[in-house]
Amino acid sequence: MVDYFSLKESVLIYLDRSGGLQKLAEDCKQLNDPQQTEAVYRFCVCVNPSDVIEIDPELGDCVLHDPLKATALFQSVCFLAIRTLSLVEKIHTKSQVNVVLKLTHLPPFPEYTLDLCAFPRSYGPMKPVFMEGVVIAMTRVTKYTQGAKFLCINEDCPCSTGFHHIRVHVPGATESATVRNDFSCIVCSSPLREDMKFRVLGDKQLVELMHYKAMDVLRAHQQSSLRYQSVTLFLRDELCNSMRIGQLYSVVGIPAHVHQWPHITWSIEANNIQPWESEYPHKVSVNLQELLKATAGSPWRFSAIIAHCFGLDVAPPGLYNTLKLCLMLSLVQTKVDVKETFHSLDLLVITTDTLIIDR
Template sequence: MDADLLKESVLSYLDRSGGLLKLAEDCKPFNDPQQSEAVYRFCISVNPLDVMELDPLLGDCVLHDPLKATALFQSVCFLAIKTLSLIEKIHTESQVNIILKLTHLPPFPEYTLDLCAFNRGYRPMRPVAMEGLVIAMTRVTKYTQGARFLCTEDDCPGSTGFRHIRVHAPGATESATVRNDFSCMICSSPLKEDVKFRVLGDKQLVELIHVKALGNLSNNPLECYCFVSPLHIDELCNSMRIGQLYRVLGIPAHVHQWPNITWNLHEISKKFEALLKATGCSPWRFSAMVAYSFASAVIPPGLFNTLKLCLLLSLVQTRADATDTFYSLDLLVLTTDTLILDR
């Protein structure tokens, strides 16, 4: 289908759903003369069922090609902003950062990510729903939502204006947005960031575990197949609580690799070697067995398995040379007063 027809459908949907009115309201705070940013972020709620009824091809794009759908909404919102003169400081389409927030997904297995059977291989980059218990979370930290770069060659058109805009993509690291080795797409000269236009946002990492893991760990540690999934949250920071069950809509992405984690079977005990071989048919049997017997000198085997598994996971990802306290396990507290822990 022609892209212009899809954009017409996007415009119709925004008009019918009240999205254009909300866009106009969201633009008002950005007109502050004291505020100057490279990227202007807008969150748009999208009901896939309503989009499917309006234009099935656009609905299919929203559900199965979110990057293309986001680009369509970005183009339409930019035209609306320029036509209605909502923000005079926006000069290029790349300055409009659109975040599509789906209200729900179709109730079919294809749109559900099961943490109990999730294959960590290739999966299509499309929205799915997942459900799990929160077992860990980080503090709220800052990340770069968008940045402006200028060409270092003064005679190049890219040395002024907003031709080079970098926007954070889901699952990307900070270095994918801000680095010092980007090149000008016009003359290939090095780019330099205009720091005063950098846009920062809040983020939080939350780890979810399948609810079936609780029963597996307490009853039969040999049958634990749950996966721990790190969840990147940038709109609802501090909205989740440890131990609570949540249903989340998002796009699965490979967030980070740990290049510094190495192992050598010759340096571990023979008992661990034998245990690893005996449980090698499942990536989680070994972890469950270790958690089952962990700290047996203090706590009898089989008790607090979930807590001990979380502790082991924290220790595994702790690096001795880390300077950031995010990688450290500072304190472990057992108490019945959850208020103290929350504080």
């Protein structure tokens, strides 16, 4: 049987040695504004699995194989520290402390690596994995519910006031898992109603990640029978707008099944993102270089041929060349100000009425 007190003690030792307690105290200083009252307060804790294993192997195993349980342990210790040191007077219950563990890395073993070329098709343990891939699409930043407060409709119940019923987002959960109207009180089983003024919103962005070998089509290599399946990556809060289309990244995240009847799709809840330095995106095929030399006498011939080939499979030949060229330039645009690239929008339009495209 696992000794939870011993695990919490190990968490406290790790936070003390890694500077996590000092960072927690600094983060709490920003939450003492009397005009700012929320149901949930979010704290990011950087965790080095190697250092945790040296302190307590059981805790290290929990961090690597049971992230929800590890999060609950860190949440309990952080709440105890906040209450003991009186860091934030507005935090009354442990549920108000929303701890997000940011893993610095994972062990370099196959069981912690997710190969997008051999993406799993069955259920597996909900544990952090490491993957590498190229961004092929991304959405704009939208809002999601970080946390919400619910009250019991029974006025005689102690849960009709206070912060007894708090729901927060967990990796792999949908919006309906956090906010619904069919929750019941754990004390009297009466229905719960949300206290809307305490809802906490955060930023969310969806990114499509593909294995870099799928980009071989741009090198004019002979196509094989392999089919590369992309995976949806969820970026939340501080990770939003940290990726660019066409760039390679190393990602630490938690895979989860998203149930959308009648389909079951895979998604990855991103935990940490690092750009992947590689020469691959900068290598240009020999055929493309020869084409550039052959059309060097005209400023438009190379662009026209590339635009025609680029959209050959999605539009009739000889049509919509301007649209194809705009799409191609949008995909390869480079600017000094990285933030400007997030305001662009790539569109693919197929129609028989050219007036619609002109407009």
